[in-house]
Amino acid sequence: GNSVTQMEGPVTLSEEAFLTINCTYTATGYPSLFWYVQYPGEGLQLLLKATKADDKGSNKGFEATYRKETTSFHLEKGSVQVSDSAVYFCALRENTDKLIFGTGTRLQVFP
């Protein structure tokens, strides 16, 4: 079945460091891919998405490119801030209408 695998956290960085959170997926067809962010005690917010191969989603300085050849959707940011500290979820959605999530990666950014 479809699945999403994320790198385990926590990821600990200093402010202004470069961020990469790896995400790979398994799907039978052509899913849409998403990154969601969850701040402490809150629900999930959509960060970015890509709906087909080679699409690049971007928002708030974060980027991710839909790589069909490597079945990956890695999240990157050139310079993180303390306010980026949160849990990040990679997800896919295919024909079943369900959103399938990875286990989440906690990011901690220190001044």
Place this chain on the structure above:
Amino acid sequence: DGGITQSPKYLFRKEGQNVTLSCEQNLNHDAMYWYRQDPGQGLRLIYYSQIVNDFQKGDIAEGYSVSREKKESFPLTVTSAQKNPTAFYLCASGQRSANTGELFFGEGSRLTVL
């Protein structure tokens, strides 16, 4: 403002009691979902509904029940049969049509069994 409202935000329950979590949306979405979040396990799907008066079991439906009598509302009941109900519960909604659409989430309800 359009969005999803979950209530209550915090709920305490004694063992053996049923509790119902409310989820209301005014986004005119056809599909609604309930997820459970446990530390280190990500989000797991409990139930989902793609249209009024219809719903399907997700991956961990045992011990839970839902109803979808109105498009705007999708309440979740955690029954006494749920063996480990302490968790953070998230409701979401989205357009039913294409698989390209994102889901929109509520702020969550934290249930603690005493």
